[in-house]
Amino acid sequence: MDATQYIKDLGLAARGAAMELTVATGAQRDAALRACAAAIRRRRPDIQTANEKDIARSDEFGLSRAMVDRLRLDGAAIEGMAVALEQIAAQDDPVGRTISVADRPGGLRVEKRRVPIGVVGIIYESRPNVTADAGGLCLKSANACILRGGKEAMNSNLAIAAAMREAIASVQLPAAALSMIDNPDHEIVTAMAKAEGLIDVIIPRGGERLIRAVVSAATIPVIKHFAGNCHVYVHSQADLEMAQRIAMNAKCQRPGTCNAMETLLVDRAVAQRFLPAVAAQLQEAGVELRGDEAVCRLVRGAKPADEADWSCEYLDLILAVKVVDGLDAAIAHINKYGSRHTDAIVTESPAVTEKFIAQVDSSSVMVNASTRLADGGVYGLGAEVGISTDKLHARGPMGAEDLTTYKWIVTGRGNLRE
Amino acid sequence: MDATQYIKDLGLAARGAAMELTVATGAQRDAALRACAAAIRRRRPDIQTANEKDIARSDEFGLSRAMVDRLRLDGAAIEGMAVALEQIAAQDDPVGRTISVADRPGGLRVEKRRVPIGVVGIIYESRPNVTADAGGLCLKSANACILRGGKEAMNSNLAIAAAMREAIASVQLPAAALSMIDNPDHEIVTAMAKAEGLIDVIIPRGGERLIRAVVSAATIPVIKHFAGNCHVYVHSQADLEMAQRIAMNAKCQRPGTCNAMETLLVDRAVAQRFLPAVAAQLQEAGVELRGDEAVCRLVRGAKPADEADWSCEYLDLILAVKVVDGLDAAIAHINKYGSRHTDAIVTESPAVTEKFIAQVDSSSVMVNASTRLADGGVYGLGAEVGISTDKLHARGPMGAEDLTTYKWIVTGRGNLRE
Numbered sequence: 001m002d003a004t005q006y007i008k009d010l011g012l013a014a015r016g017a018a019m020e021l022t023v024a025t026g027a028q029r030d031a032a033l034r035a036c037a038a039a040i041r042r043r044r045p046d047i048q049t050a051n052e053k054d055i056a057r058s059d060e061f062g063l064s065r066a067m068v069d070r071l072r073l074d075g076a077a078i079e080g081m082a083v084a085l086e087q088i089a090a091q092d093d094p095v096g097r098t099i100s101v102a103d104r105p106g107g108l109r110v111e112k113r114r115v116p117i118g119v120v121g122i123i124y125e126s127r128p129n130v131t132a133d134a135g136g137l138c139l140k141s142a143n144a145c146i147l148r149g150g151k152e153a154m155n156s157n158l159a160i161a162a163a164m165r166e167a168i169a170s171v172q173l174p175a176a177a178l179s180m181i182d183n184p185d186h187e188i189v190t191a192m193a194k195a196e197g198l199i200d201v202i203i204p205r206g207g208e209r210l211i212r213a214v215v216s217a218a219t220i221p222v223i224k225h226f227a228g229n230c231h232v233y234v235h236s237q238a239d240l241e242m243a244q245r246i247a248m249n250a251k252c253q254r255p256g257t258c259n260a261m262e263t264l265l266v267d268r269a270v271a272q273r274f275l276p277a278v279a280a281q282l283q284e285a286g287v288e289l290r291g292d293e294a295v296c297r298l299v300r301g302a303k304p305a306d307e308a309d310w311s312c313e314y315l316d317l318i319l320a321v322k323v324v325d326g327l328d329a330a331i332a333h334i335n336k337y338g339s340r341h342t343d344a345i346v347t348e349s350p351a352v353t354e355k356f357i358a359q360v361d362s363s364s365v366m367v368n369a370s371t372r373l374a375d376g377g378v379y380g381l382g383a384e385v386g387i388s389t390d391k392l393h394a395r396g397p398m399g400a401e402d403l404t405t406y407k408w409i410v411t412g413r414g415n416l417r418e
Numbered sequence: 419m420d421a422t423q424y425i426k427d428l429g430l431a432a433r434g435a436a437m438e439l440t441v442a443t444g445a446q447r448d449a450a451l452r453a454c455a456a457a458i459r460r461r462r463p464d465i466q467t468a469n470e471k472d473i474a475r476s477d478e479f480g481l482s483r484a485m486v487d488r489l490r491l492d493g494a495a496i497e498g499m500a501v502a503l504e505q506i507a508a509q510d511d512p513v514g515r516t517i518s519v520a521d522r523p524g525g526l527r528v529e530k531r532r533v534p535i536g537v538v539g540i541i542y543e544s545r546p547n548v549t550a551d552a553g554g555l556c557l558k559s560a561n562a563c564i565l566r567g568g569k570e571a572m573n574s575n576l577a578i579a580a581a582m583r584e585a586i587a588s589v590q591l592p593a594a595a596l597s598m599i600d601n602p603d604h605e606i607v608t609a610m611a612k613a614e615g616l617i618d619v620i621i622p623r624g625g626e627r628l629i630r631a632v633v634s635a636a637t638i639p640v641i642k643h644f645a646g647n648c649h650v651y652v653h654s655q656a657d658l659e660m661a662q663r664i665a666m667n668a669k670c671q672r673p674g675t676c677n678a679m680e681t682l683l684v685d686r687a688v689a690q691r692f693l694p695a696v697a698a699q700l701q702e703a704g705v706e707l708r709g710d711e712a713v714c715r716l717v718r719g720a721k722p723a724d725e726a727d728w729s730c731e732y733l734d735l736i737l738a739v740k741v742v743d744g745l746d747a748a749i750a751h752i753n754k755y756g757s758r759h760t761d762a763i764v765t766e767s768p769a770v771t772e773k774f775i776a777q778v779d780s781s782s783v784m785v786n787a788s789t790r791l792a793d794g795g796v797y798g799l800g801a802e803v804g805i806s807t808d809k810l811h812a813r814g815p816m817g818a819e820d821l822t823t824y825k826w827i828v829t830g831r832g833n834l835r836e
Contacts, residue, residue, distance in 0.1 A: 219633050367829040369830030369834075379828075407781065
């Protein structure tokens with residue numbers, strides 16, 4: 001089928017559903033979310049059968065064992081989706097709230113009110129549980145959504161979406177509030193990115209290739225969830241024991257995540273005291289170190305880093321390490337090579353901290369804390385759509401409220417412009 | 419010169435200036451704004467000489483008399499720019515404020531803090547005073563800006579920018595905080611829209627052709643300031659005298675603006691009572707009426723409207739008029755043909771008002787008030803960058819605060835992810 005027509009049909013149905021959602025109450029949307037949780041539990045056998053189909057053909061897509069593990073939906077993973085949906089239902093309603101209200105001259109009342117965005121398109125390559133999380137957050141925020149998961153998880157995603165659509169309809173809301181694309185064609189992504197008037201925003205979560213494809217094609221607004229090339233900078237006035245604990249946690253606690261550390265920067269003044277010990281502990285944990293000249297001199301077994309290493313998101317037990325000449329050099333390195341995701345400083349100096357916060361151009365700046373803590377749950381946002389690497393609209397961990405916009409409501413008694 | 423290289427050079431200088439602005443105080447930025455006002459007053463002869471050059475060649479660009487009038491900078495217009503800059507200086511500082519702060523488990527402090535966006539690109543076709551307004555608002559919000567005005571106003575814009583750059587440097591801030599493009603080449607617009615890493619957001623203000631060119635080329639975020647196809651809907655329970663006053667004001671008070679009414683929708687139940695009188699008054703004011711069949715039957719001298727009329731932003735004394743069958747039909751018409759800018763309802767019914775507010779997908783919804791009141795000044799925002807017709811980041815009148823984003827600042831004492 002023609003991709004543009006396919007998206008047009010889905011988009012028109014979603015637009016109609018979005019219109020119905022604007023007048024649904026928060027209680028109705030929460031009831032839909034709880035019904036979704038129940039439906040996912042009830043249809044667990046169907047979801048598992050679909051998931052087994054995906055796993056059976058994972059060889060076709062050349063998935064690594066780690067990727068197959070991420071794809072697998074066991075009982076605990078399915079129960080996890082249901083629980084997440086119930087938690088989203090229990091959160092505060094993000095829409096309908098008054099952001100500000102002012103009584104203006106002439107008796108004009110100007111209210112800024114939080115409203116849903118409308119139709120949200122989400123394109124992802126991650127585990128199938130994103131279907132439930134992202135779909136649930138859109139429903140919570142009264143948006144219709146059009147979801148497009150990876151082709152390797154297509155059967156699992158469709159089974160989860162079918163359960164949710166059935167549940168949404170069971171509480172008299174439109175099933176078209178949640179659509180899952182069943183067409184693996186790449187042209188669908190382009191058609192989504194050009195669906196002006198049908199989709200209000202497109203959120204791509206994934207690797208560079210996916211993001212580039214969406215951004216170059218897009219004529220509608222995009223909120224990117226891009227790579228995390230996260231840094232930890234150990235300042236000369238750091239508590240070096242704390243710095244070592246943070247470096248270990250940021251690199252090793254879960255190296256495959258976007259908020260894991262990929263580059264360690266160390267002030268020259270403390271390099272000799274700090275580096276050999278932390279390097280030994282990292283190597284013991286299986287981390288391969290790639291350093292600049294100074295690092296290679298200080299650390300046995302470190303390989304020389306090349307220019308590409310400073311920009312690389314390894315998502316693996318590999319770490320780039322560099323010795324820098326103080327705060328300004330560290331900030332310049334991070335702003336040049338980083339991905340504006342999450343960057344940390346370890347220091348006891350308040351003045352250094354403030355300059356680092358002001359000048360490092362990242363969505364999350366961690367002070368004496370692990371980069372791994374950049375997370376919607378840790379920040380208190382509840383479930384997250386993902387971590388935005390853009391600066392506009394939503395930055396960093398993105399929760400249900402970030403799926404809303406606002407409207408100006410101006411009420412008069414026949415007020416005119418003079 | 420190669421457009422990409424031209425923008426790269428400007429962008430790198432702007433990026434450096436933006437970095438300096440992150441550590442400038444609000445008092446320094448306000449001093450720069452007051453210095454800009456003084457410099458514009460002092461260099462009034464230069465600005466007028468430059469403006470006369472633009473006016474002398476306005477024939478080359480085929481400008482109408484109205485457009486030449488908009489281009490002209492007399493003493494009052496120049497003083498107006500200086501006063502606007504002083505008013506911006508007097509506004510509250512939009513950056514540095516804490517949006518929220520939470521103490522999270524483990525002693526982690528999570529702060530969401532307002533920060534500048536970085537480098538803002540603004541492309542406009544309007545009067546030269548936009549150079550001072552937009553440049554001033556960027557400075558207020560600690561952003562560097564790259565401005566690109568219309569070629570017909572190039573000399574005027576460059577003279578205003580030169581005065582402001584001199585003033586910014588005079589208070590020890592970087593002149594590169596404000597750059598005015600002196601190259602009329604259209605490829606510059608494309609290069610700006612693709613300047614990833616150099617420009618953080620691009621704001622096009624202007625006609626459909628300009629907006630389309632920016633949106634299709636863009637790989638960086640865009641906030642569109644597009645057309646206003648604004649509606650006034652007269653509901654069956656309207657105060658018809660009030661409705662007539664609002665219709666007259668919305669159409670005639672200043673028809674060339676984006677928040678002027680372009681289509682009047684009237685409920686069938688009141689059409690016969692309402693239309694003949696308002697039509698006569700509009701016609702007396704010189705308004706040409708283009709109506710559907712029902713309107714043409716009721717209004718002497720109305721021409722038949724065709725499909726294109728419903729989407730048209732006339733910016734002139736022309737009005738499309740349509741009789742509709744109630745609230746849902748009015749909402750459907752506005753969402754189909756409107757431009758999501760500003761739409762008004764006249765009604766005495768609270769239930770009808772609430773549904774109109776919820777379902778009309780526009781940045782400003784006016785209740786018993788003229789569409790002409792959609793304005794940053796009227797809303798209490800101070801000077802405005804323009805009126806965003808996008809839903810993301812900034813919607814409707816966009817002030818200095820809308821030129822900011824936020825950053826998450828997470829402070830611990832060695833906190834790790836478990």
